[in-house]
Amino acid sequence: ANLPVFSGQNPVFIPGPTNIPDRLRYAMSIQTTDHRAPDFVELLGPLLGDLRKVFKTATGEVITFPASGTGGWEAAITNTLSPGDKVLVARYGMFSHRWIDMCQRHNLDVEVIECEWGCGAPADRFGERLAADTDHAIKAVLVTHNETATGVVSDVGAVRRAMDAAGHPAMLYVDCVSSLASMDFRMDEWGVDLAVTGSQKGFMLATGMAIVGVSRRAMEATRTATCPRCFFDFRDMGGANAKGGFPYTPPLQIMYGLRESLKMLLDEGLDEVFARHHRIAEGVREAIRAWGLSLCAKSPDLYSDTVSCVYVPEGFDSNLLTNHAFDTYGVSFGVGLGPMSGKAFRIGHLGSLTDVMALSGIATIEMAMKDLGYPIRLGSGVAAAQEYYRATAGATRKAA
Numbered sequence: 408a409n410l411p412v413f414s415g416q417n418p419v420f421i422p423g424p425t426n427i428p429d430r431l432r433y434a435m436s437i438q439t440t441d442h443r444a445p446d447f448v449e450l451l452g453p454l455l456g457d458l459r460k461v462f463k464t465a466t467g468e469v470i471t472f473p474a475s476g477t478g479g480w481e482a483a484i485t486n487t488l489s490p491g492d493k494v495l496v497a498r499y500g501m502f503s504h505r506w507i508d509m510c511q512r513h514n515l516d517v518e519v520i521e522c523e524w525g526c527g528a529p530a531d532r533f534g535e536r537l538a539a540d541t542d543h544a545i546k547a548v549l550v551t552h553n554e555t556a557t558g559v560v561s562d563v564g565a566v567r568r569a570m571d572a573a574g575h576p577a578m579l580y581v582d583c584v585s586s587l588a589s590m591d592f593r594m595d596e597w598g599v600d601l602a603v604t605g606s607q608k609g610f611m612l613a614t615g616m617a618i619v620g621v622s623r624r625a626m627e628a629t630r631t632a633t634c635p636r637c638f639f640d641f642r643d644m645g646g647a648n649a650k651g652g653f654p655y656t657p658p659l660q661i662m663y664g665l666r667e668s669l670k671m672l673l674d675e676g677l678d679e680v681f682a683r684h685h686r687i688a689e690g691v692r693e694a695i696r697a698w699g700l701s702l703c704a705k706s707p708d709l710y711s712d713t714v715s716c717v718y719v720p721e722g723f724d725s726n727l728l729t730n731h732a733f734d735t736y737g738v739s740f741g742v743g744l745g746p747m748s749g750k751a752f753r754i755g756h757l758g759s760l761t762d763v764m765a766l767s768g769i770a771t772i773e774m775a776m777k778d779l780g781y782p783i784r785l786g787s788g789v790a791a792a793q794e795y796y797r798a799t800a801g802a803t804r805k806a807a
């Protein structure tokens with residue numbers, strides 16, 4: 408009954424869409440302008456240029472579509488592959504699973520490496536499989552950089568090294584939906600051919616824009632790829648963009664938001680943005696440790712700085728916990744997805760978030776757990792996070 412009062416007052420702790428800073432809400436609140444007017448290029452050109460900085464690509468280009476991240480996946484696949492093409496992909500969470508499903512529905516020949524959820528992309532197993540593929544039937548390797556369902560970040564550079572060591576020419580496709588603009592991502596250095604994200608995570612905007620980094624090689628592949636595409640055609644979009652336009656109506660409000668978001672991110676500095684995410688995530692992890700709960704991510708090198716997936720103790724239902732936190736305190740946390748449903752909840756800590764905001768989320772889920780009889784001591788997680796944030800506060804002040 409109190410929810411309308413809470414609405415918009417409390418931050419969300421879901422791993423995207425993320426909290427939208429007022430500055431970006433204002434930037435998106437603009438009157439319609441004409442996307443066919445000569446000045447549209449003044450908005451579009453710098454946007455695409457700045458996006459390349461965030462992807463860390465000097466040689467690739469960035470293509471955007473009115474869509475969510477899933478549309479970006481579809482664009483990446485259909486523009487560069489043909490039905491029957493073999494792709495190699497590991498399943499270690501709900502999003503890698505959904506990418507596999509999409510490839511299958513596009514009639515690709517999908518070879519799946521099954522991994523326990525909580526693990527990351529298995530660079531060594533990719534390497535072994537690629538080395539055995541001597542006639543180079545595998546056209547693409549697909550990696551989910553940050554598996555949002557399990558809170559696991561994968562080492563994309565290691566996958567690239569494994570591909571190179573196998574001397575294999577497959578292209579590398581990376582889902583960076585919940586990592587780009589929050590955690591380090593290096594499109595050129597890691598030899599990523601297609602990098603897919605959306606507007607509603609690290610960019611802190613409304614949902615509605617798919618953003619895809621495309622290497623020269625991937626753009627070249629569009630010439631021979633025969634998967635059907637129309638709305639998501641890279642060459643239609645790239646061609647129109649090159650002339651300063653869009654092949655159809657662009658999501659103008661999001662584009663104005665993105666202009667401001669890129670300014671915020673680049674003014675803060677990407678390294679500082681990543682450091683801020685890491686620090687906030689560490690505080691959340693300190694709290695989880697203090698509660699005596701465990702993360703789904705199997706080892707510290709896999710800990711994601713944008714989302715933590717936390718197992719609830721035996722005999723408790725994580726869905727009741729997230730519902731209770733929402734109903735009672737008006738705060739959203741991520742539910743457990745797929746096989747994690749009921750077993751784990753997720754704390755999203757990406758985008759527009761401060762240590763003080765993170766403390767409110769930690770305090771809230773702590774209250775909710777206490778309400779439901781979890782064996783935790785009220786204040787224990789908050790105190791652990793407070794200690795960490797106090798001890799590291801100078802770092803933020805310096806960055807700010």
Ligand code: PLP
Binds near residue numbers: 476553556585
């Ligand atoms: N990939 C990952 C890692 C995600 O976290 C998500 C969404 O949460 C998606 C893909 C799908 O993106 P969207 O919901 O924007 O279509």
